[in-house]
Amino acid sequence: MIPRKTYTVDEAQKRLERYCVYQERCHKEVTQKLYEMKMIPEARDKIIVHLLQHNFLNEERFARVFVRGKFRIKKWGKQRIQLELKRKDINKTIISIALKEIDMNDYFDTFNTLAEKKTATLRETNIQKKRKKLADYLFYRGWESQLVYDKIRELIP
Template sequence: MQPPKKTYTLQEATKKLEHYCAYQERCHKEVVQKLTSMYMIPEAIDVIVVHLIQHNFLNEERFAKTFVSGKFKIKAWGRRRLTFELKQKDISKVNINQALATISEDDYNEYFNSLAEKKANSIKERNVFKKKKQFVDYFLYRGWESHLVYDKANELIK
């Protein structure tokens, strides 16, 4: 026999979600998924989401900017991957563009160039074509623009 599912009152769920959002920036989709997993009814979910937005626990624009900043600096993701991941989280195009605008063109290129040199030096492959392929695959997977990646591969790997 299964244990009974834990149920929450509106106040308990609201408090729990305030902590959930205060701990780390969240997007609307994550909050709704969390509430759904807590077996909350759609009307209660709407009430809680509105409360979180009104009390500034939930802010899609702030989430997008934090997400972009973190994934760019820590995981070295390029714009294409960042855009894709934000779209997966149902973030609006306006917020995605604002968040991407927080990365200056100079910082973006500078970061890419230093990362590319490190990566090129770390690949031990002797065969030039295989080495280029490893280099290109690494950066395309992380969502860097293909023209940047191919130009850099041709410049660094000979």
């Protein structure tokens, strides 16, 4: 069995600084990383305070970047984004602030494009099954139920 590397507080702090600079991180990810590094609770707290004071760690900034990325790249709806942020223990207030990053015109355009593309690829002949497949796809991506049902009525009469 290979012995695990141990870190001093300074080494762990430098490593976590690089970890946070590479990509925005939330508190939960940083805490998990420190736990994996087998740091004691006092050292973890000291390092997290340092990261917060030097702006390496910022929950609001993380949430804003997360929202923009998941919406633009993965085409997720607000429901899915909200759920994923809650899983990362992000505060509800910060989530609502971050969701304002999404322009509503872009939101509806993306939703319409996504629904139309998916409808075009569905090869189901049974209308009910076709509707269900489209609904499941859009719900999985986190789009609101009212939007989904209205769009299904429009695309699959």
